[in-house]
Amino acid sequence: MSLLLRRRFFWEEIDLMSLLDILLLVAALLASGLFVLGRGSFAGWLATVVYGLMLAVLAIAGLALDSGVAFIPSAMSFEILGRNLGWRLDGLGWFFALLTVGAAFFASWYGSGEWGRKQKRMGLQHALLALNVLAMLLLLSSGDLLSLFIGWELVSWAAFAIMTQGGGPAVAAAYRYMIYALAGAMAVFAAIMLVQNVTGGLGFADLQTAISAMSTAQVWVLFILFAAGFGVKMALMPFHLWQAPAYSETPGASSAFLNAVSARMGLFALILVLVKLTGLEALGSLAIPFTFMSAKSALMWVAAITMVVPTFIALMQTDARMLLTWHGIGQGGYMLLGVLVGTSLGTAGGLMHVFNYATYQAALFLAVTAVIHRAGTSDLDELGGLITRMPWTYVTLLMGIIGLAGLPPMNGFVSKWMIYKSLLDGGQPLLLIMAFAATLGTILSVYKLIHNIFLGQLRREHQHLKEAPVSMVLPMLILAGIGFVTGFMPGLALNITDIAQRAIGGDMLPHHLGGVTLATGSLNMLWVVGVLIGAIGAGALIFYLLGNRRYEVHQFDNYAGGHFLSADIRYHFSHEFYPGLARVIGPWYRGSIVRAEQGIGILVNVAGDLWQAVFRVAYTPLYMLLVVVLGLVFTGSWGIVP
Amino acid sequence: MMSYVADFIFMPLIAFVTGLGLVLMARRVRAKIERRVGPPVLQPIYDIVKLYAKKTQISHGIMHDLSIMMLLGGFITAEIFLPVPGFDGLAGEGDLITLIYIMMVPMLGLALGVGSCANPNGSIGISRALTAMLAYDIPFIIAVTGACMAYGTTNLIEIVQIQQAGGPASWGAATMPLLAFGGLLAVHGMMGKEPFEIYIAPAEIATGPMVEMSGKYMGALFIMQCFQLYTIGVIYTTLFLGGGENWPFFLAKVFAVVFISVAVTNVYGRFKTDTMIRWMWKWPTGIALAGLALVMAN
Numbered sequence: 001m002s003l004l005l006r007r008r009f010f011w012e013e014i015d016l017m018s019l020l021d022i023l024l025l026v027a028a029l030l031a032s033g034l035f036v037l038g039r040g041s042f043a044g045w046l047a048t049v050v051y052g053l054m055l056a057v058l059a060i061a062g063l064a065l066d067s068g069v070a071f072i073p074s075a076m077s078f079e080i081l082g083r084n085l086g087w088r089l090d091g092l093g094w095f096f097a098l099l100t101v102g103a104a105f106f107a108s109w110y111g112s113g114e115w116g117r118k119q120k121r122m123g124l125q126h127a128l129l130a131l132n133v134l135a136m137l138l139l140l141s142s143g144d145l146l147s148l149f150i151g152w153e154l155v156s157w158a159a160f161a162i163m164t165q166g167g168g169p170a171v172a173a174a175y176r177y178m179i180y181a182l183a184g185a186m187a188v189f190a191a192i193m194l195v196q197n198v199t200g201g202l203g204f205a206d207l208q209t210a211i212s213a214m215s216t217a218q219v220w221v222l223f224i225l226f227a228a229g230f231g232v233k234m235a236l237m238p239f240h241l242w243q244a245p246a247y248s249e250t251p252g253a254s255s256a257f258l259n260a261v262s263a264r265m266g267l268f269a270l271i272l273v274l275v276k277l278t279g280l281e282a283l284g285s286l287a288i289p290f291t292f293m294s295a296k297s298a299l300m301w302v303a304a305i306t307m308v309v310p311t312f313i314a315l316m317q318t319d320a321r322m323l324l325t326w327h328g329i330g331q332g333g334y335m336l337l338g339v340l341v342g343t344s345l346g347t348a349g350g351l352m353h354v355f356n357y358a359t360y361q362a363a364l365f366l367a368v369t370a371v372i373h374r375a376g377t378s379d380l381d382e383l384g385g386l387i388t389r390m391p392w393t394y395v396t397l398l399m400g401i402i403g404l405a406g407l408p409p410m411n412g413f414v415s416k417w418m419i420y421k422s423l424l425d426g427g428q429p430l431l432l433i434m435a436f437a438a439t440l441g442t443i444l445s446v447y448k449l450i451h452n453i454f455l456g457q458l459r460r461e462h463q464h465l466k467e468a469p470v471s472m473v474l475p476m477l478i479l480a481g482i483g484f485v486t487g488f489m490p491g492l493a494l495n496i497t498d499i500a501q502r503a504i505g506g507d508m509l510p511h512h513l514g515g516v517t518l519a520t521g522s523l524n525m526l527w528v529v530g531v532l533i534g535a536i537g538a539g540a541l542i543f544y545l546l547g548n549r550r551y552e553v554h555q556f557d558n559y560a561g562g563h564f565l566s567a568d569i570r571y572h573f574s575h576e577f578y579p580g581l582a583r584v585i586g587p588w589y590r591g592s593i594v595r596a597e598q599g600i601g602i603l604v605n606v607a608g609d610l611w612q613a614v615f616r617v618a619y620t621p622l623y624m625l626l627v628v629v630l631g632l633v634f635t636g637s638w639g640i641v642p
Numbered sequence: 643m644m645s646y647v648a649d650f651i652f653m654p655l656i657a658f659v660t661g662l663g664l665v666l667m668a669r670r671v672r673a674k675i676e677r678r679v680g681p682p683v684l685q686p687i688y689d690i691v692k693l694y695a696k697k698t699q700i701s702h703g704i705m706h707d708l709s710i711m712m713l714l715g716g717f718i719t720a721e722i723f724l725p726v727p728g729f730d731g732l733a734g735e736g737d738l739i740t741l742i743y744i745m746m747v748p749m750l751g752l753a754l755g756v757g758s759c760a761n762p763n764g765s766i767g768i769s770r771a772l773t774a775m776l777a778y779d780i781p782f783i784i785a786v787t788g789a790c791m792a793y794g795t796t797n798l799i800e801i802v803q804i805q806q807a808g809g810p811a812s813w814g815a816a817t818m819p820l821l822a823f824g825g826l827l828a829v830h831g832m833m834g835k836e837p838f839e840i841y842i843a844p845a846e847i848a849t850g851p852m853v854e855m856s857g858k859y860m861g862a863l864f865i866m867q868c869f870q871l872y873t874i875g876v877i878y879t880t881l882f883l884g885g886g887e888n889w890p891f892f893l894a895k896v897f898a899v900v901f902i903s904v905a906v907t908n909v910y911g912r913f914k915t916d917t918m919i920r921w922m923w924k925w926p927t928g929i930a931l932a933g934l935a936l937v938m939a940n
């Protein structure tokens with residue numbers, strides 16, 4: 001590694017091009033090139049190779065950032081109205097950029113083969129994916145508040161464009177997303193203008209001076225505007241309704257990309273503005289009057305509610321994609337909670353959860369897309385028994401759900417363990433209990449997912465299904481494999497999060513390849529996973545060596561209630577999988593936020609109609625009356641007040 | 643290195659043998675209450691040998707076989723991470739939280755195996771089992787959280803040391819009685835004893851998770867039950883009863899924890915799944931939350 005660092009690369013000779021410039025240029029060329037050449041059958045493979053090269057560039061950038069460089073500058077800068085607009089990539093942006101390009105790499109690979117050929121306008125999808133990557137890189141490398149806002153808008157519109165590709169319900173869902181995103185962007189813009197008013201500048205440093213100069217009320221307004229604006233993108237409650245339908249209706253590979261990283265842009269911006277620039281101590285000292293809570297603890301509770309409620313909504317879904325996207329909303333809560341705890345363990349846990357989530361959520365979505373590709377549906381009531389037909393997809397889904405549920409040996413367990421532990425050490429038992437409860441709900445929900453698709457009765461019409469092609473199976477298996485390797489050796493992922501954590505500031509988390517050693521309880525996954533695998537091996541010995549010979553029966557050879565069952569009878573237990581639980585918590589689903597959203601929608605419609613009436617319909621007498629009344633008021637007040 | 647080898651072999655073995663004893667005790671106690679003689683001492687072993695030797699051993703595919711390995715492997719791992727007198731095993735390398743999640747691996751394995759049998763009655767059993775898990779784990783994790791807050795660590799070895807340093811007065815059961823009581827109620831549900839035995843449904847084997855388990859598959863479940871009773875007893879002992887100073891005391895405590903459950907279970911009927919959730923989320927959860935509030939107030 002040190003050898004690599006000492007060498008001077010050829011682009012370092014040219015002062016004009018930094019690594020970031022190369023990255024942005026390649027992304028821009030790829031996006032524009034794909035708009036022209038996207039139709040060709042090679043386009044997807046070309047894009048995949050380019051994403052691979054971008055990963056290599058990012059890896060070199062990571063080495064530079066790891067060796068102590070604060071940020072990688074960009075030669076690109078503009079001057080608008082006397083303001084300087086600049087871009088630069090620091091460790092935090094680099095971490096999210098790595099996940100973005102990585103997710104794009106696997107999504108593009110997956111979409112280049114048989115799956116892509118079945119899509120209507122795959123060329124456009126490839127181009128839009130590249131556009132999303134470009135927009136996200138611009139956002140992640142923003143160097144001031146204005147470029148942050150520009151990147152924010154670009155990401156919103158690029159995501160909107162890719163969401164509409166599904167057609168039909170996808171367009172409606174994307175439209176709903178856009179309304180939320182625009183409202184969020186307006187909040188962010190208002191916050192930025194507030195900073196500009198106080199300090200007259202738009203740099204990141206200006207935000208910090210603004211906060212120290214502002215009154216408490218102004219800081220509160222700033223905090224709420226930023227938290228709500230950025231919170232929309234990561235679907236914090238109560239701004240979460242758009243995400244599940246919008247992400248589910250996006251076509252498979254693009255949806256895996258959006259699910260893995262898109263919502264994390266909101267987390268990036270929250271970490272940047274609230275944690276890195278404002279600082280958690282400032283948030284903690286921002287007390288809510290008449291309570292013992294602060295802005296920080298309020299946001300932690302929002303994160304905790306975002307963790308629990310969407311998880312239990314996911315439990316009630318009957319569509320595999322909707323189930324996974326609702327879990328995606330819930331998992332965002334874990335990440336924010338970990339980061340907000342603010343200790344080195346919590347921050348590292350939250351950031352590592354971003355990484356882990358990207359690996360298993362992408363794998364899960366690609367696996368579900370493979371099921372849709374073969375069986376034609378993701379309706380959990382219309383599948384079953386596919387384990388014998390699509391074994392590799394089953395393995396991916398199994399590894400993915402173990403990660404999502406946060407059980408050993410997958411990586412999801414490690415990051416969740418770190419978050420639990422940081423909550424415990426931070427004296428937050430109630431938040432910890434909520435985190436545990438959300439995990440329990442996740443276990444129930446993901447078992448339903450795998451049971452209804454892969455276990456149970458095989459439908460007769462699925463009897464001759466084949467496994468998905470290699471171009472689809474390989475990327476998702478590799479993603480699941482990354483999930484296992486970083487679960488076995490979490491130090492690998494923690495090395496990556498270190499770079500982001502250093503950029504945020506604060507203490508670093510000492511760790512080793514197997515996990516962390518703490519005074520209050522340690523975790524060494526090398527031992528945990530090693531012993532678990534060894535013990536399963538011992539279980540295999542007991543199973544195979546002891547006892548009488550077993551014989552395997554056919555999947556259709558079954559009975560219930562004393563009768564043999566034939567394949568014609570549908571006996572798969574799938575609909576309303578948890579009736580006992582539904583009877584207890586069913587009445588708790590009141591849809592109050594859905595109704596609130598509808599109410600706001602109606603209000604906006606009425607206001608719009610009224611406004612339209614003012615300038616589209618002529619109410620001459622009304623206007624006359626208005627003018628007369630205003631005139632009377634004017635003259636009257638003129639008479640009274642000299 | 644040699645100590646690790648000894649740990650890896652003896653800790654699961656002791657757990658298995660003790661578990662056999664616990665199963666025997668459960669059956670003997672039930673027999674005494676029903677005025678029967680009860681099974682002989684070696685009956686649990688006879689049962690396992692019988693099940694493994696049966697002629698009918700039906701496999702429903704690789705996942706069915708793998709699930710048996712997962713549920714044995716999961717519990718063997720759990721035993722190695724649980725400190726007992728003379729053996730700390732790997733308790734320093736993974737803490738209480740790790741242990742709780744390792745214990746869910748066999749649960750997941752069982753669920754996957756039963757699901758792959760494609761019997762709707764089995765799936766219904768798993769649906770009930772996972773719902774029950776959600777019901778009893780909520781009060782259990784509140785008790786665990788409260789205990790960890792009070793001890794200030796999740797390291798099992800240290801939790802035992804803290805309690806043993808101060809004698810019985812510093813045991814969790816004495817310093818946080820509400821948490822210990824709430825935890826005990828949750829543990830009763832975890833063992834699947836009446837009134838919380840709907841998911842096992844032992845009286846009507848055709849409608850539970852065991853419906854497709856024949857021969858050694860059933861034998862493995864029997865072994866799992868031994869491990870399960872032992873593990874739950876040891877976790878509770880470690881958290882609230884001071885862990886083990888030496889083997890006689892330690893075993894007495896573990897047997898006592900299971901005995902409480904076994905002794906009261908026979909007078910109950912069976913709760914429906916939803917009744918179980920309501921009860922678990924009302925009483926043990928409420929008691930444990932009150933205990934947590936006391937811990938936080940101190």
